[in-house]
Amino acid sequence: MRRRIALLAAALLAAAAVTGCGIPEATEVQVDGPGPVAEAGSVNGQGREPPKRATAVDATQLMTNFLAAAAGEPDQAYARVKEYLAENVRGQLPEKQGSEVVINVVRLKKEPNPTPVQGGEAKRFNIEVDQVGVLRADGTLGPPVATESRYEFVVGPVESGRLDDLFVLNAPKGLLLSVDALRTYYQAHTIYFWNTQQTALVPDQRYLPVVVPASRRATEVVGWLIDGPSEWLAPTVARLPDPTELIGTVPKTDGRLEINLSGPTEDPAQLERLATQLAWSLPDVDGQLELKIRSQTRKMIDDTDVYLKEHPVYQLTGSPQRYCVYNGAVHLLDPAAPGARVPIVPAHNRNIISAAIGGTDQNALVAVVSPAGRRQVLKTFVGPPSIARDNQSKNTFTTIRRPVWLRTADPDRPVGLVVADGVLYRFGADAQLDPVDTNVAGKVTAVAVALDGHRIAFIAGGKLYVAAVTVEEGTVTVHPPRRVHTSRTSLSAVDWIGEHDLIVAGSTSQPEIYEITVDSTWETQRKTDVGEVAVSSLAAYPDNPVLPGSSAPVMYETNGVAFGDLTSSDGIGPDNMVGVEPPAPRLNPVAPFYRF
Incomplete structure (x- = not known):
């Protein structure tokens, strides 16, 4: 099987492909957008085009339909929107042609709610939005250009008393499309x-x-x-x-x-x-x-x-393998895949706070965070485990977050990323840390690497970003990042859960874990009962077209306790560790991660 087979299967739902890492573990199935449809002229559950103006039965439905009117073939977008406008204001809509057609995609903060216009039959809509991005004629969704957080529209009849024939009575500054309409008509x-x-x-x-x-x-x-x-x-x-x-x-x-x-x-x-x-x-x-x-x-x-x-798009083999740090050593989590192991010799597998493992068992890439007095240090063990040397960073830090390895094509020059004391660093086989410019202000608190090794997600200054990266001779360059606009605050952890999807820890009124696309078009809760303390780390195995169906549970840590998935309220315990002989010390496993 491969990606298009999964998409065709999703199309049988006649609504959408499921996003992210398979079926969410803590919520009902979430729909991620319409699936492939039949030839022109056929009928499907979504409808071929946005509804016509005349189909609206009241002002609220007309307003909702108006925010979908721009969807479809870009060369007819203005004509579809102008159908909703009163004739005397159609000329006020600034119009572009061809490849210059752009649509402002917005996320409504609440459903349209009309208020009467004094002395008339019209209704006024004050619509509060988050600007998500601009949809271009080439199908790209770029960063938002518009800055409006609120739009005001008046809906009513052109002729007095004709409440069955409604129009939008004032023209927008440009084409608008709600994220719901994007997911329905694209x-x-x-x-x-x-x-x-x-x-x-x-x-x-x-x-x-x-x-x-x-x-x-x-x-x-x-x-x-x-x-x-x-x-x-x-x-x-x-x-x-x-x-x-x-x-x-x-x-x-x-x-x-x-x-x-x-x-x-x-x-x-x-x-x-x-x-x-x-x-x-x-x-x-x-x-x-x-x-x-x-x-x-x-x-x-x-x-x-x-x-x-x-010719796989990603070099992935076997099942996702989970690890945890327990009693200062890296252990496999049960159930372990056949032949899985910890490629760290016992002499090195001690005094570990968090870890990352890449490469093969014969030529392993291991990075660990260890205590250095009251501070912390990064160590690496690269090569065959039996002869891998203990390399250590020259500098120590108050706090080092869990490291990650970039998936590069150069086995002789491995590169990883790590956040230490609010700064993003790159490291190599020698464990030496060099700061990496993120191109944004604020302390960096988390970083995650996509399967392709050329995109990262990170949290800086309390905001979420994605960026393209290049690696040349071991040097990592982060190119100008793209802001991921989320409704959550107090962001504390992030990881990739799919090719275009992130799992993030943040907060509304309390800490929670949620999923969001890298272009900000879709976000949904995954777990709300994570306690009162912010989630300190997340670990996911990204859904991908090479191993469809190989998605694995999202793991996380909060308040010093690691959890193996989002459905259980029981933390990972010593009994879940491979190779721990009873009676085990009464300690909590921490820092869960995947190897892939």
């Missing part, structure tokens, strides 16, 4: 770009209107790849070589796609990379994929299922 779709070293694919999320017929979707996706990556990912990924253009459209016959490009090259290695990029990015391929360059066949994939298994 399909979230992942395309992939090679990193600048051409060694790994990096995911890029786009939004395709569900009104686009299946016969055109592949053509749209190839166009996205040709046009290039989203702005925030551009510094760390490579565009297709110039000149590359699509010749004609991408016909689909019995699941077979034929892609005819004007370039880029005849080089076999580059053609192989292009084929891999296309195969992972294109929807609905369940048979052959033929790649042509100037109408000449240069690559034929006979079975895309087999091809994608042989």
